Amino acid sequence: MKKFILPIxxxxxxxxxxxxxxxxxxxxxxxxNGSARNLAIGGAMGSLxxxxxxxxxxxxxLGNYRTGEFVFTPGFFLNNNKTDFRSSFEKNKAxxxxxxxxxxxxxxxxxxxxxxxEAVSIAVTQTANFNNTLHYKxxxxxxxxxxxxxxxFAKSNYTIDEVLxxxxxxxxxxxxxxxxxxxxxxxxxxxxxxxxxxxxxxxxGQALLQENTVxxxxxxxxxxxxxxxxxxxxxxxxxxxGLPIMDYKNTTTFRESDTSSNTTNKFGYFNYTDEFxxxxxxxxxxxxxxxxxxxxxxxxxxxxxxxxxFTLTDKHQTTLEAQTENYEGYQSVSxxxxxxxxxxxxxxxxxxxxxxxxSGSYVFREIQxxxxxxxxxxxxxxxxxxxGSNFFSAAENPTAEDAAYYKALSKVIxxxxxxNFNFRVGGELKFNTIMGRLGFAYYSNPxxxxxxxxxxxxxSGGLGYRNKGFFVDxxxxxxxxxxxxxxxxxxxxDNTFATVKNQRGNxxxxxxxxx
Numbered sequence: 001m002k003k004f005i006l007p008i009x010x011x012x013x014x015x016x017x018x019x020x021x022x023x024x025x026x027x028x029x030x031x032x033n034g035s036a037r038n039l040a041i042g043g044a045m046g047s048l049x050x051x052x053x054x055x056x057x058x059x060x061x062l063g064n065y066r067t068g069e070f071v072f073t074p075g076f077f078l079n080n081n082k083t084d085f086r087s088s089f090e091k092n093k094a095x096x097x098x099x100x101x102x103x104x105x106x107x108x109x110x111x112x113x114x115x116x117x118e119a120v121s122i123a124v125t126q127t128a129n130f131n132n133t134l135h136y137k138x139x140x141x142x143x144x145x146x147x148x149x150x151x152x153f154a155k156s157n158y159t160i161d162e163v164l165x166x167x168x169x170x171x172x173x174x175x176x177x178x179x180x181x182x183x184x185x186x187x188x189x190x191x192x193x194x195x196x197x198x199x200x201x202x203x204x205g206q207a208l209l210q211e212n213t214v215x216x217x218x219x220x221x222x223x224x225x226x227x228x229x230x231x232x233x234x235x236x237x238x239x240x241x242g243l244p245i246m247d248y249k250n251t252t253t254f255r256e257s258d259t260s261s262n263t264t265n266k267f268g269y270f271n272y273t274d275e276f277x278x279x280x281x282x283x284x285x286x287x288x289x290x291x292x293x294x295x296x297x298x299x300x301x302x303x304x305x306x307x308x309x310f311t312l313t314d315k316h317q318t319t320l321e322a323q324t325e326n327y328e329g330y331q332s333v334s335x336x337x338x339x340x341x342x343x344x345x346x347x348x349x350x351x352x353x354x355x356x357x358x359s360g361s362y363v364f365r366e367i368q369x370x371x372x373x374x375x376x377x378x379x380x381x382x383x384x385x386x387x388g389s390n391f392f393s394a395a396e397n398p399t400a401e402d403a404a405y406y407k408a409l410s411k412v413i414x415x416x417x418x419x420n421f422n423f424r425v426g427g428e429l430k431f432n433t434i435m436g437r438l439g440f441a442y443y444s445n446p447x448x449x450x451x452x453x454x455x456x457x458x459x460s461g462g463l464g465y466r467n468k469g470f471f472v473d474x475x476x477x478x479x480x481x482x483x484x485x486x487x488x489x490x491x492x493x494d495n496t497f498a499t500v501k502n503q504r505g506n507x508x509x510x511x512x513x514x515x
Contacts, residue, residue: 024389024413027352030128034101035073036473036510040462041426042439046359046380047300053101055121055226058288058302059238062119063230065107071512073100078505085498088138096131115232128220136498137211145488146196149177154194171338176320180331197267197324211255212487218247236290244307248278268323280312300359307352317343347394357382377427386417386446420444435464454483469514477506
């Protein structure tokens with residue numbers, strides 16, 4: 001368990017807001033995607049170039065093109081999740097389709113500058129795939145999710161009547177909990193206290209059975225337009241403008257139940273379902289340079305600005321059903337009851353973290369005729385400033401509440417996350433028209449607290465075929481991912497969480513033609 005000192009405003013101001021600190025990682029903590037060739041070499045594309053993926057990594061790499069190319073990259077994910085929640089272990093699988101980079105690159109000589117060539121590209125890629133199902137359950141004798149609802153109401157200074165109306169300030173949590181009598185006011189030792197009915201089970205030394213299922217869908221995509229100039233095969237410079245597109249859906253179902261056979265202890269179970277979606281677009285800029293001090297050495301440097309997500313819209317609704325047995329029996333309600341009959345909606349803007357990478361490649365038999373280049377090895381070191389994520393109100397004249405909420409959220413992000421280094425390395429061995437490739441990547445822990453362990457490790461391999469302007473690449477990537485998942489957060493107690501180990505297989509194929 002881990003305690004986070006989160007501002008009360010951030011925990012409980014959820015009438016207008018749905019953003020949480022985890023949103024920052026959703027937009028930044030994912031491995032490099034691209035063509036099958038790029039994935040086979042671990043995603044290390046910072047100094048290599050000659051692949052359409054360069055437009056998303058180091059646009060200077062487009063400068064290696066002298067002709068045109070069109071490529072299409074479908075894929076398929078094999079998800080295997082293992083969770084540990086309070087020493088209870090679960091396994092589940094979830095497979096889905098995906099796609100890597102597809103688009104076109106056109107290279108041409110500059111008729112006005114000697115020894116200079118140029119290239120332009122337009123491409124689309126899926127930067128993150130959210131399709132997954134996570135499930136865990138376990139016995140908890142320490143805390144209840146109902147305590148989150150009780151804390152929210154107790155600290156709000158609102159009356160019950162103010163919360164239970166069609167324009168409630170707490171429509172997703174405290175209002176449904178009060179409506180269903182999952183939480184209520186009680187006089188204990190002469191003091192009025194807000195309690196969740198499951199808390200009385202815990203006070204008697206018994207455990208609650210908790211079960212959480214998180215289903216996510218959608219992805220993060222990016223459309224990029226890039227340009228590069230190659231001067232005498234010594235210096236390549238390039239840039240690209242990217243338009244990230246967010247499409248995210250999350251359905252979380254949390255169940256908590258009494259583990260005893262007592263039907264007169266005021267609590268049987270409750271089911272809480274939270275549904276929300278995020279849609280939006282943004283813009284970013286990527287700049288890069290590749291320098292060749294020798295014909296067989298390539299050095300790269302690239303910088304990615306934060307993505308300015310300027311039109312993010314969240315839609316949110318919850319349902320709660322509670323069985324309080326001899327207290328008030330079975331009750332159920334939707335959050336729409338407290339939001340004028342419609343799902344809640346919030347609009348905001350966001351800055352994702354900036355990135356920077358340095359890269360190096362060694363090419364064996366580096367000569368102009370690429371058919372005689374036998375092999376290469378390449379590596380990237382990337383820094384991602386996860387703590388630099390920021391959220392802002394989308395309103396032209398935000399209220400004081402708006403400004404305070406987003407300021408608190410950004411502060412928590414800086415407290416909880418840090419900048420991390422990512423490492424990618426790969427190589428290719430060429431046998432005339434056939435190529436063999438291997439790669440490795442490691443994405444380090446973005447959390448400041450050592451108790452929260454998260455990383456991603458990818459091992460990849462693939463084959464390629466190139467002949468007479470046609471090419472096919474086939475790659476398999478196996479990733480080992482670690483992360484944590486909080487079913488709920490409390491202000492006055494340590495927070496319990498599940499550790500998540502995900503193994504994901506990715507089968508990717510790229511098909512392309514040169515023109």
